[in-house]
Amino acid sequence: xxxxxxxxxxxxxxxxxxxxxxxxxxxTFTQYTIHWVRQAPGQGLEWMGWINAGxxxxxxxxxxxxxxxxxxxxxxxxxxxxxxxLTSEDTAIYYCTRGVSWGQGTLVTVSS
Amino acid sequence: NFMLTQPxxxxxxxxxxxxxxxxxxxxxxxxxxVQWYQQRPGSAPITVVYEDKQRPSGVPDRFSGSIDSSSxxxxxxxxxxxxxxxxxxxxxxxxNVNWVFGGGTKLTVL
Numbered sequence: 001x002x003x004x005x006x007x008x009x010x011x012x013x014x015x016x017x018x019x020x021x022x023x024x025x026x027x028t029f030t031q032y033t034i035h036w037v038r039q040a041p042g043q044g045l046e047w048m049g050w051i052n053a054g055x056x057x058x059x060x061x062x063x064x065x066x067x068x069x070x071x072x073x074x075x076x077x078x079x080x081x082x083x084x085x086l087t088s089e090d091t092a093i094y095y096c097t098r099g100v101s102w103g104q105g106t107l108v109t110v111s112s
Numbered sequence: 113n114f115m116l117t118q119p120x121x122x123x124x125x126x127x128x129x130x131x132x133x134x135x136x137x138x139x140x141x142x143x144x145x146v147q148w149y150q151q152r153p154g155s156a157p158i159t160v161v162y163e164d165k166q167r168p169s170g171v172p173d174r175f176s177g178s179i180d181s182s183s184x185x186x187x188x189x190x191x192x193x194x195x196x197x198x199x200x201x202x203x204x205x206x207x208n209v210n211w212v213f214g215g216g217t218k219l220t221v222l
Contacts, residue, residue: 001168001169001170035211037211037213044200044202044214044215044216045149045151045157045202045204045213045216046213047210047211047212047213050211059209059210061210095156095157097157099147099159100159100162100168101159102156102158104156105156
């Protein structure tokens with residue numbers, strides 16, 4: 001079954017940017033779309049966007065359009081999400097997922 | 113975009129059966145597959161049902177998914193409840209390109 005290993009926790013100041021990574025294994029990387037989902041403390045799951053790992057096409061939730069960029073490195077089997085102009089509202093755990101498999105999550109804390 | 117509505121919480125006793133609903137407010141529930149995710153406290157979600165009724169390997173057959181076009185809803189049924197089933201459960205579907213999550217249901221097994 002597909003596995004995803006995500007990068008470690010981040011602490012950022014308001015206004016900063018952050019890049020999170022998600023390394024895939026145990027399946028053919030370019031054959032699937034990978035999504036990013038986040039969960040603020042005590043809240044539900046929120047979809048951010050996806051990338052087609054084969055052709056690089058992306059789609060974003062309207063909420064994150066223009067502030068979030070999802071990319072991939074096919075040679076490394078890794079997907080990235082860049083989030084800019086961070087605010088305290090972005091404090092959350094960020095997950096990558098192929099739908100059936102999920103990464104372990106990365107905690108991003110935004111605090112001055 | 114459409115919305116998926118779940119009950120905020122449900123509770124049931126060990127050994128019993130519980131059903132969690134997920135109602136779509138516009139468009140047909142049958143138009144796009146529904147997935148169900150289980151999330152225990154402090155853990156990442158895991159998929160218990162995909163494509164309406166399929167179970168990933170390793171998920172016990174106590175978990176089953178279905179859709180009902182008459183009520184425009186999907187359901188997750190868990191039979192033979194165990195204390196380890198206590199968790200938050202989320203339904204998810206999509207409208208061609210965007211994912212949509214339900215608000216989540218807290219299952220208490222007492």
